[in-house]
Amino acid sequence: MKKSIFSLLAVLISLLAFSISMPPDLSEGQKSELKTSPQDSSNEAFDKMMQVLMHQRCVNCHPAGDVPIKGEDSHVTRSLGISGGEKGHGLKSINCQTCHTDENNDFSGVPGAPHWALAPKSMAWEGKTRVEIATQMMDPKLNGGRSAKEIMEHLTEHELVLWAWDPGVDAEGTPRETPPVSKDEYIAAVKEWINKGAIIPNK
Ligand code: HEC
Numbered sequence: 091m092k093k094s095i096f097s098l099l100a101v102l103i104s105l106l107a108f109s110i111s112m113p114p115d116l117s118e119g120q121k122s123e124l125k126t127s128p129q130d131s132s133n134e135a136f137d138k139m140m141q142v143l144m145h146q147r148c149v150n151c152h153p154a155g156d157v158p159i160k161g162e163d164s165h166v167t168r169s170l171g172i173s174g175g176e177k178g179h180g181l182k183s184i185n186c187q188t189c190h191t192d193e194n195n196d197f198s199g200v201p202g203a204p205h206w207a208l209a210p211k212s213m214a215w216e217g218k219t220r221v222e223i224a225t226q227m228m229d230p231k232l233n234g235g236r237s238a239k240e241i242m243e244h245l246t247e248h249e250l251v252l253w254a255w256d257p258g259v260d261a262e263g264t265p266r267e268t269p270p271v272s273k274d275e276y277i278a279a280v281k282e283w284i285n286k287g288a289i290i291p292n293k
């Protein structure tokens with residue numbers, strides 16, 4: 091009697107061990123999801139990064155014309171005659187620093203961060219596709235002579251870039267929208283995409 095209980099236990103234990111060592115049953119769809127090639131993960135990182143670059147917090151300072159565009163609808167304000175001037179810092183008489191300081195002013199609703207200025211025309215993003223933006227951004231003839239490593243540093247460390255996650259409130263006191271991807275996720279995506287060769291997908 092004792093012996094048969096032991097052998098029953100042995101059978102049960104081996105069944106248990108077998109079921110633990112078996113991989114979980116996956117459907118075909120789930121299996122193919124697990125097989126991501128380096129190219130797939132680079133494309134995924136690109137998608138994440140570009141969701142940020144296409145956001146109005148970046149595009150408003152990388153406009154097609156030489157006037158900053160504002161707000162969630164990226165409207166142009168011409169009333170003050172503000173323009174980027176030769177170098178994007180404004181004109182002699184009225185420049186960006188007349189109103190914009192090194193930090194957000196949440197009383198007046200004027201945003202601010204160090205080096206506040208408009209990106210030069212060669213770095214205009216407004217109205218362009220993500221492939222066009224990425225292509226010009228990686229081209230040293232258009233990006234201010236930067237290497238891929240320098241672009242990575244600019245994208246992950248520059249004060250005007252990081253301002254997008256701390257954009258303050260507008261003139262009505264409404265908080266400005268932040269990009270749709272968190273800062274940490276975005277930084278990880280930029281690094282992954284550039285470290286994997288900065289491959290620009292074809293659309
Ligand atoms: C306040 C305005 C401002 C904001 C906001 C801003 N930028 Fe810029 N950006 C600039 C200026 C000015 C330059 C040119 C600086 C230089 O060449 O030294 C620039 C240059 C760049 C460059 C260099 C290469 C190139 O071709 O564009 C990158 C990359 C860039 N910005 C990314 C971003 C991203 C990403 C965001 C949003 C998360 C952003 N910027 C938000 C003003 C801004």
Ligand code: HEC
Pocket residue numbers: 146147148150151158159160161162170172173174175178179180181184185186187188189190198199200201206207208259260261262266
């Ligand atoms: C006379 C004051 C004044 C001057 C000069 C000025 N701005 Fe502004 N700017 C403002 C105010 C006020 C706002 C906030 C408007 C709002 O969001 O309600 C603003 C908002 C912006 C925004 C929008 C930020 C966003 O993402 O919504 C950008 C970009 C900008 N300014 C860039 C510039 C640049 C670049 C210059 C210099 C070429 C400049 N501004 C000169 C007053 C000024």
